[in-house]
Amino acid sequence: MAGGQPVSELDSRIHAYDEVGRLAELSLLGRLDTSFRFVEPVAARCGAARLSLRARPDAHSPQVSEALPGEALEVIVRRPDGWAWLRTLHDGYLGFARVEGLAEQSPGAALQRPPLKITALRGHVYAQPSIKAQKVAEVCLGAELAGGSDEMVSEGGRQWLAVEGGFVQAVCAEPLSDTDSAALALRFVDTPYVWGGRSAWGLDCSGLSQLVYAAFGRGLPRDADQQQAALRPVDTAQRGDLAFFDGHVGVMLGGERMVHANATQMAVSVETLGEGEYGKRLKAGLLGFGRWPV
Template structure:
């Protein structure tokens, strides 16, 4: 039997006796097949990480276009066990949804964006991008068209495309609460990590990443990663059983939730939902300097 390891971040399969090579020192039994991960990228679309190698299995997380992955071992019918490198989270992905190569140097800073076949908004959309997506610069010059500046890029699969320069504009100094408020009314999607749809810990992880802090994927992991504080301030996280939100001040919280099926603001202790949240509050967390 394998030791007690968190299957969300430790790649191990008791049924097939397969594990990632990094676990070799912890697995004392004979008969294990150890696999060395190979690098990959999420492709031109968001890639679902699923709980099992099936399109009907729950989505446990999402890799954004161009994000770095590791591929571990093959599953049935074109599925592969994979890990998102930024948080070490595991799931099953369809092999044809990923690409090879290095992450692009250009980061998308728009919440949602489109890549086009040519430098004009009437051209076909060839990819949906989002905050945190990565693309690479392509050969060619910026094209100016009706006051718009179009940048030639390469999508994760190497395809050429065009994006408006504004979707790549640096965010500058980021206030986590202000950025989170830009996601207001974004649809709730279990396992989602983008402004096309996200869950509670997806919202906090994506927002906090723009502030230069790396957070784990799930709410309980984020709770364990932060320093506990008694009195919250703007930008702190609030934790509940299986849930997390970001504080706007000492009492108001923004969160992606399945009650409203979207990103909303609640005041803890006010209204029916606010009172239920306050009653289940487990504590607040803050990044250490």
């Protein structure tokens, strides 16, 4: 190659480059050879619905992650077929998504207000401030909704907040009552397992650990191996540590008990390492524990 580093040294999950089309994001200028055309990513955000990021610009390709409503994104390329190559900014993860899932970026008062951060596991945006009104969107823990007003609307003893596109009950944005990531992870028990999912409507193992850590201001990368590399390895687990396996991760509740989203139960469940058939398999495959750096 004429200058730059080998493509094999880059991680295609977080480094945007297309060897076939010879296109790459501008931040890789100087790291890739001059046969690439370099483009500047454009700021964007997720719209009112969760946005599926896929491995390829094809609705039948595997989901690799999700963007939650209102999350900050950047678009590498908008394709003429209605797909965008983009990344979620909080973890730098790349995927392909339909452009209709992106929010309009036109300036407006709603977009200039601080977003309303959702703390409820699941909820809805309603067309009007009433539980009988039409539901216009689903929300979830981690969603950030552009606000339309600072004033609450009372209805039937309930308090509502205006957001872009409708109203959400104020209880959905109250401070978390959980004291740590392990306690929050336990509230996800029985949530369906969904490959690439990142919400209480359905998630995978690293989606769960990433979500419950982020709720307490601890940003983690997207995948289990990335999370393991980001944490300090420890020999003995304590509450809130992560347990790592080949392609899998769980949140420890103590020295042996663990809560995790898994395809064996097809849900979030609690296991004890070394106990029962599944627990024995997990303990045999344990790679180690990770703790948030102090």
